[in-house]
Amino acid sequence: MAEAQAASGAGADGRHKPIVYAVGGGRKTFFSFVFLILLPFFASLPAMFYMRLTHGQITDAIGVLVMGSVFAVLMLLILIELLFSIRARIELGDASVKMTLPSGRGPTPMLFYKSYDVPYDQIQSVETRREIYGGSIVPVLLKGARIVTKDEKSIPIGYVSEANVDPCLPYPEIAKQIADRARLPLIDRGNVRRSFRRKFFGFKSTGGVNVVDTVDEAQIAALNQSHHNVVMGLVGALVVLMAIGIVDDFASETPIGQTAASVTIDGKLAPTSATPAKPVKN
Numbered sequence: 001m002a003e004a005q006a007a008s009g010a011g012a013d014g015r016h017k018p019i020v021y022a023v024g025g026g027r028k029t030f031f032s033f034v035f036l037i038l039l040p041f042f043a044s045l046p047a048m049f050y051m052r053l054t055h056g057q058i059t060d061a062i063g064v065l066v067m068g069s070v071f072a073v074l075m076l077l078i079l080i081e082l083l084f085s086i087r088a089r090i091e092l093g094d095a096s097v098k099m100t101l102p103s104g105r106g107p108t109p110m111l112f113y114k115s116y117d118v119p120y121d122q123i124q125s126v127e128t129r130r131e132i133y134g135g136s137i138v139p140v141l142l143k144g145a146r147i148v149t150k151d152e153k154s155i156p157i158g159y160v161s162e163a164n165v166d167p168c169l170p171y172p173e174i175a176k177q178i179a180d181r182a183r184l185p186l187i188d189r190g191n192v193r194r195s196f197r198r199k200f201f202g203f204k205s206t207g208g209v210n211v212v213d214t215v216d217e218a219q220i221a222a223l224n225q226s227h228h229n230v231v232m233g234l235v236g237a238l239v240v241l242m243a244i245g246i247v248d249d250f251a252s253e254t255p256i257g258q259t260a261a262s263v264t265i266d267g268k269l270a271p272t273s274a275t276p277a278k279p280v281k282n
Contacts, residue, residue, distance in 0.1 A: 016181050019092040023085040023168045031082040035075075042075050080111065087113050090157075090174055095119060097147075097178055101158060116155055124150045126179040128172055129189035131159070132223070141223065145175035162224075 045068040052061040084102065091098040096119040103114035125148045133140040145157040157178075158171040179186040 016092070016094050018094065019177065021090040021092075021169050021174060023088060027168070028082075028085045031078060031085050035078050035082050038071075038075060038078070042071055045071065083111060083113070088169060090169065092174075092177055092181060094181075097181070099155075099157070101156070118147060118149065118155065120178075120182040122149050122151075123178070123182040123184065124148045124152075125187055126175050126182065126184055127187045127189050128175050130162070130191045132191060132193045143172050145171045147178065 045064065049061055049064045049068065052058075052064060087100055088102070089098075089100045096117055098115070098117050100113055100115045102110050103112045126145070127148065128143060128145045131142045131144055133142070141162045142159040143162055144159045147155040147157060149155065157175055158169060160166055160169070160171045176186050
């Protein structure tokens with residue numbers, strides 16, 4: 001939950017009470033625990049790959065390499081969430097807003113952060129808009145918010161998925177709070193279709209090709225329904241594949257957990273579950 005240290009609104013003296021938006025201790029502890037639990041196994045993957053490669057177990061080595069690649073992506077995502085939980089913070093004071101937010105472009109928090117201290121009297125406008133990524137099959141809809149200062153500097157506040165709003169940092173709500181304290185209207189810039197590749201790698205749009213002014217609420221609802229159908233189909237396919245794998249494993253004559261390749265020790269074939277050791281005669 002967000003750590004709101006005071007209620008919203010102005011006091012009797014006209015001064016706004018401070019509000020702090022940050023990730024709670026439970027979420028920080030969870031991601032720290034998961035990261036530390038998985039780190040030793042992740043660090044051992046290079047040694048596992050090397051041992052299989054040097055012993056000629058090419059098939060097993062390729063399997064470890066594929067598993068390591070997927071594991072590396074998973075660890076990166078966990079690290080991003082862990083840093084976001086620890087560092088992300090927005091403090092709405094009486095005279096200014098102080099923010100520590102990801103400095104990377106795009107909707108996914110990156111590994112680098114930047115701090116801002118923006119006085120309310122230096123804010124020119126506070127804006128929100130809906131950004132649409134992907135096509136009609138698997139669209140992703142994000143609600144973004146930003147501050148534009150009087151010196152024409154754009155400061156992104158953040159993005160939140162419309163299908164999964166983060167209660168700790170509800171950026172549209174925070175933008176409304178900033179606009180109220182700056183005594184400005186909250187400006188809705190409408191719907192914008194963006195290229196994920198250009199956004200993720202920091203490429204600027206040219207020629208206005210990303211702007212879509214004709215996307216109405218009915219089309220947004222259709223995109224959301226399409227996204228829901230595709231996600232449910234992917235989940236169903238994953239469940240079917242898992243069921244097939246389990247049934248095939250039980251139906252196989254090979255015992256569960258047996259490795260395909262045998263390990264050699266001092267140039268001799270080591271016994272496995274498929275090649276039981278012969279008793280030694282004295």
